[in-house]
Amino acid sequence: MTEEQHERDFEEQVRELLSQDAYTIRPSAAPYPAIRRRGVVERRRRVAAAGAVLVTLAAMPVGAYALSGGGGGSDVASPAPTVSVSQAASPTPSPTASGPARPATDGQLLDGITFEQAVSGLESCLTWESRVGFGESENLGAAEDYRIILAMNSTGDSNAPGDGIFVVAVQRDDPDQQRLICNIRDGEAQGLNVGGGGWDGPDAPAVVVDSNGGKLYQQSFLDRGSWKLPFRWGVIGTVDPSVARVTVSYGEATSEAALDHGWFVASGVLDRQVTVTMAPRIKGYDADGKLLYDSDQDETYEKNLP
Known part of the structure; x- marks a missing residue:
């Protein structure tokens, strides 16, 4: 057999082998089980992260509740006088392009x-x-999209230990006035609650307490009778344009609220050990002093603390 014939025979053998294996050669199958497991893990991670946010503020401490608009009376033992927040006397200064707008009064920046x-x-x-x-x-959005309406100390409790500060901000240009309650400890964010303002419609009351603002004025029910003191409390909510004055009673003292672009902001301090059983009581008045809203008459408002 000549060398040329040998090469032709070898070439034919190679072609035959390739034709026999042609249908056995295919790309490796996609690792579907591994991909699915990775997707499940990622979804669980996101759910856990979102849950951590909700547990921090939206769900509030164990036993805390969400207000549904309004306030209740107070039943306490020997609270200290609260610190009043004055109503805005002048328009809010124009915001800078690089940051959020200031509150209507300096009294909304506390402690x-x-x-x-x-x-x-x-x-x-x-x-x-x-x-x-x-x-x-x-x-x-970004910080410049907001107006800061309250900044105050936050007091840790047995359910959420660690002192820090609360910063409350509302979106300036959002028709629903999106609201953020931020909790910052040791210079780092530890919790964030996102909510809206009041509700619209013919049945809407003149004053609506923020539905997730309870964290601002109470500690965990686990600490009832042994709150960490001094305790800075705050109450926020929305007001109808007809409202010219809002008062908030908590403990045995009454605070005058600041009015800030459709929101009211009130605050005070408890520095004696008390057992608070009733939510803050809110009253709203028109420019002539006529009572427009009394939380004691609001059936939608949960007046008892847990």
Whole structure:
């Protein structure tokens, strides 16, 4: 056999082998089980992260409740006089292009917290939210989209230990006035609650207490009778344009609320051990002093603390 014939025979053998194996050669199958497991893990991670956010503030401490509009009376033993917040006497200063708008009064920045510190806290919460995520459809915007309406100390309790500060901000241009309650401890965001303002319609009351604001004025029910003191409390909510004055009673003292672009903000301090059993009582008046709203008459408002 010549060398040329040998090469032809070898070539034919190779072709035959290739034709026999042609249908056995295919790409490796996609690792579907591994991909599915990875997707499940990722979904659980996101759910856990969102749950952590809700547990921090939206669900509030164990036993805490969400208000549904209004306030109740108070039944306490020997609270200290509260610190009043004055009503706005002048328009809110124009916001800068690089940051949020200021509150209507200086009295809404409490406990020595500066506006710059409040802005830093708000920015920290927005950055933290972008890492944790409320869901792909959630977009809370930037700090300059908001107006800060309250900054005050936050007191840790047995359910959420660690002192810090609360910063409350509302979106300036949102028709529903989206509201954020940020909790900052050791300079870092630890919790964020996102909510809306009051409700619209002919049956809406003149004053509506924020439905998730209970964290601002109570500690865990586990600590009833042994609250950590001094305790700074705050109450926020929305008001109808007809409302010219709002008072908030908590303990045995009454605080005059600041009115800020459709929101009311009141605060005080308890520095004696008390057992608070009733939610804050809210009253709203028109410019002539006529009572427009009394939370004691509001059937939608849960007047008893847990």
